Amino acid sequence: MTHIRKAVFPVAGLGTRFLPATKSVPKELLPLVDRPLIQYAVDEARAAGIEEFIFVSAPGKTALEDYFCAHAALERQLADKGKTDLIERLAPTRMPEAALTIIRQDMPRGLGHAVSLARRLVGDEPFAVLLPDDVIRAPKAALAQMVQAHARTGGHMVATMQVPRAQVSAYGILDCDEDAARGRLLRARGLVEKPRPECAPSTQAVIGRYILMPDIFDRLERQGPGAGGEIQLTDAINADVETVGVTGYAFDGERFDCGSIQGFVEATLAFALDRPELAAGLRARIDRLAGNDRFAA
Template sequence: MSNPKPLRKAVLPVAGLGTRFLPATKAMPKEMLPVVDRPLIQYAIDEAREAGIEEFCLITGRGKDSLIDYFDIAYELEDTLRERHKLDCLKALEPSFIEAGSLIAVRQQEPLGLGHAIWCARAFIGDDPFAILLPDDIVQAASGKGCLKQLADAYHETGGSVVAVTEVPREQTNRYGILDVGKDDGRLVEVKGLVEKPKPEDAPSNLSIIGRYVLTPEVMPYLSKLEKGAGGEVQLTDAMAKTIGEVPFHGLRYEGTRYDCGNKLGFLEAQVAFALERPDLADGVKTFLKKYIDKV
């Protein structure tokens, strides 16, 4: 497919309850939990901007209004920082601003699955290609190019849907959406089929989709049927699978390290990994890590 439509929109499903992080998430969305000094949602937005995304849709739930407030202008705070000449703090706030009219929020009123969450954004998506970023997944770039930018480049190359994939242990296939693969050049994998959370003995491969997608609007009519799949939920994987043959569909072995911040160990590992990238923190982090390692 030549000259695919520009990729300018991104959907971020953020309606989950964050029960794995209770009691911290009793009064704050899990997407506002910080990795070093930026919340998870900021990492997703930054990655999307790098990929050329200009319009954002948050799929929220009750108690998630602070996610919208975060990307608003905090007049009182900014005035106070100016008065105190804390220009470095003002600079730190800049990434948390999204231009007026470029961010909308849609409520997912019932927790009916990821596919249902994306269907809730149907008016925002329209007839355009769109990205999906799950903020629970943080991907530390390995080559100076973020995961979604890599997907966007692959989309412009193939003209169809592209999902980020990684190999998982065969015994863990029942946790993920798994690819049935065709041609494989080591980077791009032709997708022949998709299976949501198959048993290890039934899995067609061990290539798993992570929380980064670029999809074409052909997926929306299938989502609109709201058919329930694994776990009794509307599964995005099922709808994507039905578009295979209608549009080119590939998996991309992205360059980078993914941290699953939806669980505590992944979240803690991300803290260390991203702190070690920071010139102002790396030496101190190495020092205290050695201290704790010596105690083990």
């Protein structure tokens, strides 16, 4: 049994980078091959032993709730046609009764504010936070890797990946001694939000997977607005370095930023090439495009 039973999924964003597609479809339901982004995050959480799923959503995004409800009429129609394979493919979209709770964030006030809204549901136990925009392709679910490590370390834990120094200003960066790292574990002295390359304390970037102790809720309640006038989760974690402790976990896997069109397309290609029924034809098509002068770089 995992010691992390609950996970928070901040899904209140409007997905404006994907307009007009997200005018009527929540970004989290955009399909990555044949599964929406949110399904990848939920599947990763399930693989880590998560039992309770808390979505912090926005008014009007009812399609997310509908997606995880059973669709009796559809399944009955498929059963009548003998399409049991398609019924099995729907299984991951079903949530056990009372396993999914949706909270509304009326105004976008930052990731820290979104997480703080889950306080009553999380209670007094450690919990996970998964940002669906960050899709991780890994031999073992990234959150499961973190849960296993967190059982030894305790405290707050953030997922990290190494980035080129020239790109550190796009991320929160872990202030840590990389030379003293114990395997994938990095003991943090702090976190720095989007530093200039010459000032960055390391090249370990924080990405959208967290395991947090319930102390974070008290910190968020006392915390004022940070960058952009919003309640920043990074600031709250940073403030707990000396008291609760913060560890970076350099996960084994490849992260795709599916909050950007570039990252979404790259993820689609990578996951499609993992599918035996798609890979051969897709590789042939890529080779043809690469050899066509019209598409040459």
